[in-house]
Amino acid sequence: RNPGLYYGAIMFAVCKRSFSYLLALVASLGWGITRPYLEASVGRRVRLLACFFIVGDVVQQVFVPPRSTCESTWLIVALVFPVALLKSAVFVWTYSALSSLLSELKHRGQTARLQLFQNLGTVLGCAVFVAAASMI
Numbered sequence: 001r002n003p004g005l006y007y008g009a010i011m012f013a014v015c016k017r018s019f020s021y022l023l024a025l026v027a028s029l030g031w032g033i034t035r036p037y038l039e040a041s042v043g044r045r046v047r048l049l050a051c052f053f054i055v056g057d058v059v060q061q062v063f064v065p066p067r068s069t070c071e072s073t074w075l076i077v078a079l080v081f082p083v084a085l086l087k088s089a090v091f092v093w094t095y096s097a098l099s100s101l102l103s104e105l106k107h108r109g110q111t112a113r114l115q116l117f118q119n120l121g122t123v124l125g126c127a128v129f130v131a132a133a134s135m136i
Contacts, residue, residue: 007062014057021090022050024124028097033113034104049090056083091128095121 026046031038038046060079098121105114 010058010061014054014061018050018053018057021053021087021094022046024120025090025094025097028094028101028117028120030097030101030104033117034101034108049086053083053086053090056086091124094124098124 026038027033029035029038029042029046037043060083064076064079098117102114102117102121105117
């Protein structure tokens with residue numbers, strides 16, 4: 001197989017997945033919903049998280065062998081655990097930001113947006129439940 005195409009596909013898949021998580025996060029932070037821009041410190045944290053997320057996921061995709069050729073459990077744990085920890089941090093940050101956004105929308109009386117973001121919270125909750133159930 002063509003290594004350039006293979007690594008390009010990995011980068012594309014990782015970037016797509018990472019930006020999907022981070023888009024849900026910044027929407028939950030209210031960017032473009034209740035705030036025209038994010039605070040500088042929050043923007044820096046999101047960009048730093050994106051960099052760690054992309055690097056960690058690329059390393060995991062490149063170096064974790066397929067299941068049939070699993071030789072070192074410690075290698076897999078060392079490569080999978082940091083990415084899982086980052087994904088957990090994103091979900092926790094998204095839920096806490098979504099909770100704040102929901103109370104802000106309720107306070108402002110924006111019922112259409114409130115309903116939309118309540119649905120987002122429900123979808124994210126179902127996704128976490130399905131992901132956890134698939135690991136059992």
